[in-house]
Amino acid sequence: MHSLKKEIDHEIVLYLDEVIAKAQKTDIFVASAMKYFKKTILAGGKRVRPVMMYWGYHAAGGTNRAEILKTSISIELIHAFLLMHDDIIDRDDLRHGKRTIHAKYRDYYKQFFFGKDADHFGQSIAIIAGDFVYSLGNQVLFSSQFESTAIVRALNKLQEIVGLTCVGEIQDVYMEYSKKVTKKSILQMYENKTARYTFDGPLKLGAILAGANNDFCMQIEKFSIPVGIAFQIRDDILGIFGDAKKTGKPVGSDIAEGKRTLLVEIALEKANFENKKEILRLLGNQNISQDDVERFQHIIRETGALAEIEAYMKELIAKGQDALNDIDITPEARGFLSALAKYLNGREY
Numbered sequence: 001m002h003s004l005k006k007e008i009d010h011e012i013v014l015y016l017d018e019v020i021a022k023a024q025k026t027d028i029f030v031a032s033a034m035k036y037f038k039k040t041i042l043a044g045g046k047r048v049r050p051v052m053m054y055w056g057y058h059a060a061g062g063t064n065r066a067e068i069l070k071t072s073i074s075i076e077l078i079h080a081f082l083l084m085h086d087d088i089i090d091r092d093d094l095r096h097g098k099r100t101i102h103a104k105y106r107d108y109y110k111q112f113f114f115g116k117d118a119d120h121f122g123q124s125i126a127i128i129a130g131d132f133v134y135s136l137g138n139q140v141l142f143s144s145q146f147e148s149t150a151i152v153r154a155l156n157k158l159q160e161i162v163g164l165t166c167v168g169e170i171q172d173v174y175m176e177y178s179k180k181v182t183k184k185s186i187l188q189m190y191e192n193k194t195a196r197y198t199f200d201g202p203l204k205l206g207a208i209l210a211g212a213n214n215d216f217c218m219q220i221e222k223f224s225i226p227v228g229i230a231f232q233i234r235d236d237i238l239g240i241f242g243d244a245k246k247t248g249k250p251v252g253s254d255i256a257e258g259k260r261t262l263l264v265e266i267a268l269e270k271a272n273f274e275n276k277k278e279i280l281r282l283l284g285n286q287n288i289s290q291d292d293v294e295r296f297q298h299i300i301r302e303t304g305a306l307a308e309i310e311a312y313m314k315e316l317i318a319k320g321q322d323a324l325n326d327i328d329i330t331p332e333a334r335g336f337l338s339a340l341a342k343y344l345n346g347r348e349y
Helices: 002-026 028-042 048-059 065-090 101-112 118-142 148-177 183-209 214-241 262-270 273-282 290-303 305-324 331-345
Strands: none
Touching (some): 028 118, 048 214, 065 148, 148 183, 262 290, 273 290, 305 331
16 A cells, blocks of 8 residues: 555646646745645645545456556545645644644734734635645546546546535534534444545545446445444544554544544443543543543543444444455455455554
């Protein structure tokens, strides 16, 4: 996967260099913003989505490796667009150790302008830059050299992916403020926000470009949905127990943001009165300290919630692996997807 990531990164560099060169002819500020965006997108990330798109294409028998590599960056650009907006929603100033777009241009305002609009300026630039990157992601797919009918189907699928992700994002935001959160509603949000967008959608995009029919895509879903939900659960664990040097986000940021994850809901369900009171006190505390984070971690472990959700995650991965055995895909793709599931099962935090 590492060598494939390097190839995808190379395609991202080639494409964004063209975008920046065009922008420099019309607007220096836009070109500068795209240069900074290039730094942020290359600062980290495993390129899970373009890799899934690549292997979805090969799983369905696609053979034009060079073209699917070039086209796979479309979903990574869409991912970057969503993250720019997500960072505003989550009030995150860092991603992969770099200042997020809204934080970067909030600082820019303070350096070059006067007034009290620094936050608004930074958020405005990030929203518009995200929209611009979204258009680039669509353009990459639209201008690819695949069959025109396949491109139209893939573009339609891409809009469906973005739409479902937005539904999941709305559900996520609502849950942060609502007291009526259930495990069922959280799992529904996970499917919309992560499973469809990180695993299922990209795999189907690649398969569609290879000419796969709807029946093939429905078979892929039996693997991608449970594994995609497991991926989100692992990220939730990392959001509380992760190493900031590895995740690129401050430890405890999910606690400070008040994220109502499945892990948190299980802990609340299992906690005694005092521990439940402490979880609710710390959840959403913007000024959370390292001691608070460690206290929160201790409670999550003490309630048994961490052990329970780890067992559920392994169950989902096993379900996906079982389904993979019944899907008619190329041996190379089967080997990669099986290895990916095993990797998620043993991913450290």
